[in-house]
Amino acid sequence: GAGVSQSPSNKVTEKGKDVELRCDPISGHTALYWYRQSLGQGLEFLIYFQGNSAPDKSGLPSDRFSAERTGGSVSTLTIQRTQQEDSAVYLCASSLSGDTQYFGPGTRLTVL
Amino acid sequence: GDSVTQMEGPVTLSEEAFLTINCTYTATGYPSLFWYVQYPGEGLQLLLKATKADDKGSNKGFEATYRKETTSFHLEKGSVQVSDSAVYFCALSDRTGGFKTIFGAGTRLFVKA
Numbered sequence: 001g002a003g004v005s006q007s008p009s010n011k012v013t014e015k016g017k018d019v020e021l022r023c024d025p026i027s028g029h030t031a032l033y034w035y036r037q038s039l040g041q042g043l044e045f046l047i048y049f050q051g052n053s054a055p056d057k058s059g060l061p062s063d064r065f066s067a068e069r070t071g072g073s074v075s076t077l078t079i080q081r082t083q084q085e086d087s088a089v090y091l092c093a094s095s096l097s098g099d100t101q102y103f104g105p106g107t108r109l110t111v112l
Numbered sequence: 113g114d115s116v117t118q119m120e121g122p123v124t125l126s127e128e129a130f131l132t133i134n135c136t137y138t139a140t141g142y143p144s145l146f147w148y149v150q151y152p153g154e155g156l157q158l159l160l161k162a163t164k165a166d167d168k169g170s171n172k173g174f175e176a177t178y179r180k181e182t183t184s185f186h187l188e189k190g191s192v193q194v195s196d197s198a199v200y201f202c203a204l205s206d207r208t209g210g211f212k213t214i215f216g217a218g219t220r221l222f223v224k225a
Contacts (some may be wrong), residue, residue, distance in 0.1 A: 031211060041157075042217035043201065056212055091156065099144055099163075099205055102215055103156040 002026065004104035006092050012081055012110045021077040021107045023082055031061030032075050033101060034096040043091070050073065080109045114139045118202045118216035125192055126224050133219045135176075135202035143204040145169075145178050145185040148215075150199045159187075159200070173224040197223045 005024045013019050026034050034046040045059035049069045060066070063083075069075040079086055089108050093101040118135040125131060137145065147159040147169070160169030165180035174189045185202060202216040 028137075033213065035215075043215040045212070048212050050211065091154075095211075097211070099211070100146070100158050100161060101205075102158075103148075105155045105162070 004092055004094050004102050006090075006104040006107050008106045008107060009105065010110075012112065014112050016060045016081055018078065018080045019082055019109065021079075021090050021092075021109070023075045023077070023092030023094075023104060025073065025075070025092070026096075026102055027073075028094050029102070030072070030092035031095045031097070031101075032069055033093045033095075034075070034077050035093070036088045037091055037106070039090045046077070054097060061091075079109075082109075084111050113205055114143070114204060114214050116202050116204055116214050116216040118200075118219055119164070120217070121199075121220040122222055123219060124222045124224065127194055128191045131189040131192045131196075131221070133200055133202075133221070135185045135187065136215060137183050137185065137204050138201075139183075139206050143206040144205040145176070146205065146213075147174070147176055147185070147187050148201040148203060150201070150218075152198065158203065167183055172194045175182075192221070194223045195224050197221055199212045 007022045020073045030051045032049040046078045047067045048056040064080045067077045089106040091106045095101045114219045144163045146161045148156045150168045160171040162169040162178035168177045176187045178192045199217045203214045
């Protein structure tokens, strides 16, 4: 079956512009996660959706970051007024029960 | 809060050497423990997991045992290969934390031929 997909695979934008990153989880997976991985660094948790519960936004680094999950499936991570320090690979993962996570290939964001 | 600490890298080994990557954790509940691997140019994927104390996860020659008494989940392999060169992440998922997964910082492994 299809895995987690993310789009775009690469995004280059200018400082100050808004960007939207999309994640399509594995069908039926109730949990969806967003992480950020800066060059040579570990995974930084951003936000977590579980079913119909309120999302855990505790990892969002600033109010420029927001995420939605529509219909319990597709998720969009939005970064407003991008800054150069936002440059990273943004990873999405989904899981059936919050246990094993299945990762997408990531979106590489470059802010010039 | 929950946390995961793993040994800093990079770790450089010769082919067929024994590998240990240490991982310890703190958790308020009874977490599941994981090792994920990221090969060069690829996405993260699950390597192995253990869901309760004394369980041993194993895959591709790698093993890790869930040690509650020492709050550890060290990754081992008896004989590494060049193809094992990757970044390894220890992680926990705790039901009492709503299954939010906490990752360690990652350990980069280089295996020389």
